Amino acid sequence: MVALPGTAQTEINVPPAAGRRWASSDEANGLTLISPTLLYALALLFLPVLIVIAYSFWSQDYLTIDRSFTLENYRVALTEPIYRDLLWRSLTISLAVSVITVACSYPVAWFISFHGGVHKNLWLFLITVPCWTSYLLRVMSWKVILGYQGVLNTGLMSTGLIDKPVTTLLYNSNAVIITLVHSWAAFAILPIYVSLEKIDRSLIEAAHDLGDNKFWSFLRVTLPLSLPGIVSAFLIVMIPTVGDYVTPKLVGGKDGVMIATAIQAQFGKGANWPLGAALSVTTMVVVSAMAGLTVLVLKLFVRRIR
Numbered sequence: 001m002v003a004l005p006g007t008a009q010t011e012i013n014v015p016p017a018a019g020r021r022w023a024s025s026d027e028a029n030g031l032t033l034i035s036p037t038l039l040y041a042l043a044l045l046f047l048p049v050l051i052v053i054a055y056s057f058w059s060q061d062y063l064t065i066d067r068s069f070t071l072e073n074y075r076v077a078l079t080e081p082i083y084r085d086l087l088w089r090s091l092t093i094s095l096a097v098s099v100i101t102v103a104c105s106y107p108v109a110w111f112i113s114f115h116g117g118v119h120k121n122l123w124l125f126l127i128t129v130p131c132w133t134s135y136l137l138r139v140m141s142w143k144v145i146l147g148y149q150g151v152l153n154t155g156l157m158s159t160g161l162i163d164k165p166v167t168t169l170l171y172n173s174n175a176v177i178i179t180l181v182h183s184w185a186a187f188a189i190l191p192i193y194v195s196l197e198k199i200d201r202s203l204i205e206a207a208h209d210l211g212d213n214k215f216w217s218f219l220r221v222t223l224p225l226s227l228p229g230i231v232s233a234f235l236i237v238m239i240p241t242v243g244d245y246v247t248p249k250l251v252g253g254k255d256g257v258m259i260a261t262a263i264q265a266q267f268g269k270g271a272n273w274p275l276g277a278a279l280s281v282t283t284m285v286v287v288s289a290m291a292g293l294t295v296l297v298l299k300l301f302v303r304r305i306r
Helices: 017-023 026-056 072-079 081-115 117-127 135-146 151-158 173-197 201-209 214-225 227-242 246-255 259-267 273-305
Strands: 059-061 064-066
Touching: 026 273, 059 273, 072 081, 072 273, 081 117, 081 173, 081 227, 081 259, 081 273, 117 173, 135 151, 135 173, 135 246, 173 227, 173 246, 201 214, 214 227, 227 273, 246 259, 259 273
Parallel strands: none
Antiparallel strands: 059 064
16 A cells, blocks of 8 residues: 555555566566467367357257257267267277377387488478378278279289279278378377487487396387377377268268268258257267376376386
């Protein structure tokens, strides 16, 4: 409280010295600089999600939206066998794609990091080359490769390994898994590579000096220290592949249909946006829970092998 001359005592809020120092710090200036962009990004991220959540508690009669609160959409999404089976199939395919992609990407990232030498940037450049083309074109190329008269069947018949084209290569869940693994491999290699690059090589040398061979030094040093990259790659692949729509539509057939197809049908021909929104929210919640469980399992696994 400060008394001004000739006036009654008046309370003047004087900011503490720490507050003034923070207001003029580089951190405050940086936050002020990025705040418009950050608020814009948050609005684009959260507003659509909030709208979808709101729709999931409404109902629709053809083109008329009834905004009365109801849980009927969630009852249908969780109890109808068709939606439950599609969600389970989507989670299974996504988990398989994530495991296979990370398992195939780790050796590539490890080779580039430890044996790439002066050509590391060239290797990383070559890995990103498939991403230069459209995602749709990459999916269509696998349709050509796995087709009845495709490249794979033609090559197998020319070598005499098969007498007639194999019909089980396309339009099933296996085709979806193969296509998604190829499409997301580059996105898994890069975070694993970054994590491997941050490992102090002297720690590996110390493990060798203490008697570990290359295998045990990898399990006790390299693998645990690269866990952040593994987790990041796993989540980068798993989360979007659960809701993939294009790949199951083009190469999945009736045996490769995933939950995104049902959601699109409700927002499209089904003309039932609230049910589509409920399916979307249910999928988001299940994927979030599965992602958290995956991180926990990976951490427990690495703790066990140490």
